[in-house]
Amino acid sequence: MPRVKKEAIKEVKKSKRKTKPIQTVKGMKDILPSEQFLWDYILDNGRKLCMEFGFGRIETPILEQTELFQRGVGTITDIVEKEMFSFETKGGDNVSLRPEGTAGVVRSYIENGMSKWSQPVKLYYEGQMFRYEKPQSGRYRQFHHFGFEILGDSCPAIDAQVIYLAWKIFQKSGIDDAVIQLNSIGCSECRSVYKKMLVDYYEMKINKLCHDCKRRLNENPLRLLDCKEEKCTQVSFSAPQIIDHLCQPCHDHFKNVLEFLDELEIPYVLNSNLVRGLDYYTRTVFEICQSDANGNQKSLGGGGRYDDLVKTMGGEETPAIGFSFGVERVVESLLKKEIKIDHRVKKDVFLVQLGDMARKKILKLFDKLIDSNIAVGESLGRGSIKSQLRMANKTSSKFALIIGQKEALDDTVIIRDMESGMQEVVTMNDIVDEIKKRLKNK
RNA sequence: GUGGCUAUGGUGUAAUGGUAACACUAGAGGUUGUGGUCCUCUCGUCUCGGGUUCAAUUCCCGAUAGCCACCCCA
Numbered sequence: 001m002p003r004v005k006k007e008a009i010k011e012v013k014k015s016k017r018k019t020k021p022i023q024t025v026k027g028m029k030d031i032l033p034s035e036q037f038l039w040d041y042i043l044d045n046g047r048k049l050c051m052e053f054g055f056g057r058i059e060t061p062i063l064e065q066t067e068l069f070q071r072g073v074g075t076i077t078d079i080v081e082k083e084m085f086s087f088e089t090k091g092g093d094n095v096s097l098r099p100e101g102t103a104g105v106v107r108s109y110i111e112n113g114m115s116k117w118s119q120p121v122k123l124y125y126e127g128q129m130f131r132y133e134k135p136q137s138g139r140y141r142q143f144h145h146f147g148f149e150i151l152g153d154s155c156p157a158i159d160a161q162v163i164y165l166a167w168k169i170f171q172k173s174g175i176d177d178a179v180i181q182l183n184s185i186g187c188s189e190c191r192s193v194y195k196k197m198l199v200d201y202y203e204m205k206i207n208k209l210c211h212d213c214k215r216r217l218n219e220n221p222l223r224l225l226d227c228k229e230e231k232c233t234q235v236s237f238s239a240p241q242i243i244d245h246l247c248q249p250c251h252d253h254f255k256n257v258l259e260f261l262d263e264l265e266i267p268y269v270l271n272s273n274l275v276r277g278l279d280y281y282t283r284t285v286f287e288i289c290q291s292d293a294n295g296n297q298k299s300l301g302g303g304g305r306y307d308d309l310v311k312t313m314g315g316e317e318t319p320a321i322g323f324s325f326g327v328e329r330v331v332e333s334l335l336k337k338e339i340k341i342d343h344r345v346k347k348d349v350f351l352v353q354l355g356d357m358a359r360k361k362i363l364k365l366f367d368k369l370i371d372s373n374i375a376v377g378e379s380l381g382r383g384s385i386k387s388q389l390r391m392a393n394k395t396s397s398k399f400a401l402i403i404g405q406k407e408a409l410d411d412t413v414i415i416r417d418m419e420s421g422m423q424e425v426v427t428m429n430d431i432v433d434e435i436k437k438r439l440k441n442k
Numbered sequence: 443g444u445g446g447c448u449a450u451g452g453u454g455u456a457a458u459g460g461u462a463a464c465a466c467u468a469g470a471g472g473u474u475g476u477g478g479u480c481c482u483c484u485c486g487u488c489u490c491g492g493g494u495u496c497a498a499u500u501c502c503c504g505a506u507a508g509c510c511a512c513c514c515c516a
Contacts, residue, residue, distance in 0.1 A: 020490075023507070078514050082443075100516085129516080134443075137509065143516065223514095276515095287516095301516060326516030354475060387470080389477035404475055418477075 027133070027141025038331045043126060045172045046146045050124040053165050055148050058123040060104035062130075066094040071313055072103030074279025083131045085141075097130035101147045102280070102306065102322050103313075109151050110315035119152030126327070138298070138329045147303070147324025151310065154319035156253050159284045159305060160260030166301065166323045167266050170288060174334055178300060180267065182286045183242070183274035184254040185222075188308060190247035191282075195221055197240050205235050225273040241272040250283055257284055280306040288325065290333060300333065301325025347377035348439055350392035354385055354404040361403050365413075365431070372432050374439070392418060398442055399435065 024030065031039060047057070066086050073080050085097040098104055105123055108114070114121045126146040135141060148165065150158050163180060170178050185191055199221050206214060209224070213232050216223045225236050246254065261268055268286075276285045285304035289297040303323030310318035349369065353362045362378060369376040379391045385402070392400045402414040402423075413431050415438075416423045426434050 023489095026507070083514080131515080133514075135508080136511095139515075145516070299516060324516070329516060352476080384471090385476050387477090391477085393477045400477080402476075406475090414476095416476075421476090423476085 027135035124148035144327035149322035156256035350397035
């Protein structure tokens with residue numbers, strides 16, 4: 001084919017092409033109506049349980065000073081170092097979309113003088129979080145957390161209660177195969193002693209470590225513990241465990257937490273390698289995990305104590321603990337389970353119209369019916385009676401109300417029982433009462 | 443951020459170097475105003491851009507997105 005002709009064909013093709021559609025920003029997704037019922041289900045469970053446990057809802061801004069997260073989450077964590085959506089406002093403020101919820105809640109606790117409230121202060125929240133990560137399944141750049149925090153109480157019973165509440169929300173939402181993984185990472189003092197021991201231990205065996213772990217040894221030695229590399233797990237096997245090196249107060253605290261959990265009879269697994277990613281955690285840390293198709297433990301949510309955070313954020317010394325989970329992950333888990341929650345919109349009656357005059361009547365009748373709390377459907381755009389009845393069927397309506405030309409003139413309505421197919425003519429004035437009567441008998 | 447795999451109608455899947463098959467969903471219809479079964483029809487310029495070729499959805503390169511592993515994390 002001559003080059004000229006080829007180009008011409010290309011041009012024609014181009015001109016026929018639709019304008020390029022715009023897609024979502026990488027890592028973002030729409031939550032469509034078909035999924036929405038699961039969201040409602042999970043969040044309603046969370047809200048209800050939190051309220052029963054005495055939590056009040058808090059909403060903090062999605063946008064905060066970048067410094068809040070630098071101080072809160074910690075500068076050396078990946079989250080702050082390279083995963084934040086940060087930018088400068090027109091006024092010159094350095095702000096970031098929140099990558100997690102706790103920092104904002106703590107900021108609010110201090111800013112609103114909550115330390116003068118009756119302690120402890122129990123707050124729950126839900127909302128979008130943002131992290132500039134490479135997306136994968138169950139991992140988005142915009143995602144939703146549901147979480148709760150208890151500030152102002154250091155009692156181990158509080159730890160147990162937080163874990164219990166987290167567990168309960170999952171149970172109630174139908175996640176019955178989740179496992180609580182639990183650990184204590186001590187306070188700042190005993191942890192730094194332990195860290196040193198750990199580094200000393202690994203440095204002796206540095207030649208047996210994988211490449212990544214050699215690097216990790218300087219940056220984040222606690223991470224070495226859960227390296228999946230065969231040779232590293234060998235080394236880690238006899239590494240010192242934090243549990244054995246907690247200071248007395250931390251040790252007692254953790255022991256108490258376990259006792260309370262036993263009292264509550266909730267199952268948990270001690271995982272001495274569990275290290276949470278955020279800097280602010282102290283003492284009790286836990287995660288709620290589920291094994292995926294490959295048998296790997298995947299975290300649905302996690303939390304822990306952060307007794308130093310309020311102080312580092314500029315408040316008074318205040319012990320605190322919290323938990324949050326990724327709503328998307330829970331939704332996906334439930335979708336995989338194919339939990340059948342019938343979310344189809346069901347109607348009591350369906351309005352069928354033929355012709356413009358009937359259409360007008362339907363509009364008014366619709367209003368009258370919803371005012372009487374009757375679930376009513378319609379299909380004003382559809383013309384044929386056939387397709388309208390098909391819709392009535394699809395919405396599993398119990399009755400169809402049919403108004404044609406004749407009925408519109410007579411001011412009557414045909415009421416059709418969708419199950420039996422029996423029809424009757426009723427005057428417009430009586431129709432609402434008639435429907436109410438019939439629905440009662442259904 | 444590094445490495446690998448993938449990209450076909452609304453959804454889930456086929457096949458093929460010569461413009462696409464099946465199932466489900468959705469819409470219209472099967473004579474005049476009646477649903478759930480059945481039947482018919484309709485819905486794709488094979489993600490985008492470039493290259494190789496007489497010819498590309500099919501081969502190659504790039505972009506984009508998704509997925510997987512690492513990193514990290516919810």
